[in-house]
Amino acid sequence: MTVELVVSALPGELRAAVLRDDVLQDLVILRDDAAPQAGDLFFGRVQRFDKGLDGAFVDLGLERPGLLASRDAPDGLPPEGGTLAVKVVRAPAADKGARVSAKTLDLDPAVLKGLTAPTRLPAGAAPLKALFAASRPQQVVADDAALLRALKSDGGDCNFLLHSGALALFEARGLEETVEQLLGPRAELPGGGFLLIEPGQTLTAIDVNAGRHDGRGGQAAQAREVNLAAVPVIARQLRLRALSGLIVVDFLAMKGPEDRKAIAAALRKAVADDPEPCQVFGISPSGLLEMTRRRGRVPLHELLCRPCGLAGSGREKTPETLAYEALRHTAAEALGKVVTTITLRVAPATAVALEGPQAAARSAVERRLGRAIEIAGDPLVAGHELVLG
Known part of the structure; x- marks a missing residue:
C-alpha cells in the first residue's frame, strides 16, 4: 500500500491530506482563527479546583474554561492562579x-517566557509533524518549501516533492472535489446505494439507502449487502468530516438478530483504528444503531461553513473559506505568467476578509507572484473571478 501526504499552506491556513493508494483517508484543515481542536496548545491559568471531578478548571481565554484532570498533570496541579x-x-x-x-x-520552556496567561500558543509545524508520524508516508508533496524542510528533518526514508504546477495542489490531486462532496449530505456506496449524513446540534443522523442496488437474492439479502457496504463508508465519512458526539445510523431493517449483530460488529472493527475513540452500541430490529465518537477536531462543516437560510437550517461557505479558495486559485493560475495586473472579483464579504483577516495570506501570494492583487467587491459574484491583464 502506498501512503502519501499532501500538504497545502497559506498564512493562517494549513490543509493536509493522507492518501492510501490515491484514496483520501484522513483530512486535516487548521486555521489560526478557528475554534480550538485536539492538539492545540494554550498557556492557561488555574481558576479553581473541583474535588468531584478530581481536577481543575483552567482559563484558556475561551468562552468556557478547560478541564484538567489531576491524572493529566504529571507534575501536579498548580495552585489556584498558577499558570x-x-x-x-x-x-x-x-x-x-x-x-x-x-x-x-514537547514544548520549549523558552516559548513561555514573557507570556501572559491565558493565551493561545502558535502551533507551528507540530500538528503536521504529528500527522506525518502517524501516517508514515512514503512520499510527501507540499506547495510550501518551509513546511517541506520542517518535515524533512523527521523524514527518514521518504520522498519529498515541492509542487509548482499550473493547478493548485489539492485541485491537481482531485482533492478539492472530494472536500466539496464532504460538505454535502450524500456519500455514495459500492453497488448503487448511498448515505445521507445530516449533522445536528444534538446528534448526527446517517440514513442508509439502497438506491439503485439491484436487489438480487431478495429483500433480506439486499438489506444485509447494502448495510455491509455502508459500514466502511460510514467509518471513513465520520473521520473525514470530523463528526462527533452521538451518532444515529438508520440501517436497512434486518429481521435476523444475527445479521444485526454482524453489522454492529463490522462497524466496531471499521472504527477500531480511528484516532478518536468510538463506542458502537447494538442495533434495533428496525435498523437503528447508536454510537459515539469523541470530539477531537472541529467538524468540517463548522470550520468551512456557516448557517444560512430559514432559522439557520442551511449552510454556506464562510467569507474566509471563499477568500482562501480565491487566493489558492490566483496563486496557481498566475504563477509564471507575464501579467501587469491581477484583479480578483469577489463578493463584498469575501473582499472584507481579504482586506482584513486574510490580508497576510493575500500578501504571501502577492510576494510569490511578484505582483499586487487588486480586490474588487461585486455583489453579483458568488465565488470569485480572476482577471489577468
Missing part, C-alpha cells in the same frame, strides 16, 4: 469546555 501550558485533547462543544492535558507537550 501552565496545556494541550487540548477534546475540543470544546456548544455546551462544554475543552478537555486539556499537561502530558507530552
Whole structure:
C-alpha cells in the first residue's frame, strides 16, 4: 500500500491530506482563527479546583474554561492562579469546555517566557509533524518549501516533492472535489446505494439507502449487502468530516438478530483504528444503531461553513473559506505568467476578509507572484473571478 501526504499552506491556513493508494483517508484543515481542536496548545491559568471531578478548571481565554484532570498533570496541579501550558485533547462543544492535558507537550520552556496567561500558543509545524508520524508516508508533496524542510528533518526514508504546477495542489490531486462532496449530505456506496449524513446540534443522523442496488437474492439479502457496504463508508465519512458526539445510523431493517449483530460488529472493527475513540452500541430490529465518537477536531462543516437560510437550517461557505479558495486559485493560475495586473472579483464579504483577516495570506501570494492583487467587491459574484491583464 502506498501512503502519501499532501500538504497545502497559506498564512493562517494549513490543509493536509493522507492518501492510501490515491484514496483520501484522513483530512486535516487548521486555521489560526478557528475554534480550538485536539492538539492545540494554550498557556492557561488555574481558576479553581473541583474535588468531584478530581481536577481543575483552567482559563484558556475561551468562552468556557478547560478541564484538567489531576491524572493529566504529571507534575501536579498548580495552585489556584498558577499558570501552565496545556494541550487540548477534546475540543470544546456548544455546551462544554475543552478537555486539556499537561502530558507530552514537547514544548520549549523558552516559548513561555514573557507570556501572559491565558493565551493561545502558535502551533507551528507540530500538528503536521504529528500527522506525518502517524501516517508514515512514503512520499510527501507540499506547495510550501518551509513546511517541506520542517518535515524533512523527521523524514527518514521518504520522498519529498515541492509542487509548482499550473493547478493548485489539492485541485491537481482531485482533492478539492472530494472536500466539496464532504460538505454535502450524500456519500455514495459500492453497488448503487448511498448515505445521507445530516449533522445536528444534538446528534448526527446517517440514513442508509439502497438506491439503485439491484436487489438480487431478495429483500433480506439486499438489506444485509447494502448495510455491509455502508459500514466502511460510514467509518471513513465520520473521520473525514470530523463528526462527533452521538451518532444515529438508520440501517436497512434486518429481521435476523444475527445479521444485526454482524453489522454492529463490522462497524466496531471499521472504527477500531480511528484516532478518536468510538463506542458502537447494538442495533434495533428496525435498523437503528447508536454510537459515539469523541470530539477531537472541529467538524468540517463548522470550520468551512456557516448557517444560512430559514432559522439557520442551511449552510454556506464562510467569507474566509471563499477568500482562501480565491487566493489558492490566483496563486496557481498566475504563477509564471507575464501579467501587469491581477484583479480578483469577489463578493463584498469575501473582499472584507481579504482586506482584513486574510490580508497576510493575500500578501504571501502577492510576494510569490511578484505582483499586487487588486480586490474588487461585486455583489453579483458568488465565488470569485480572476482577471489577468
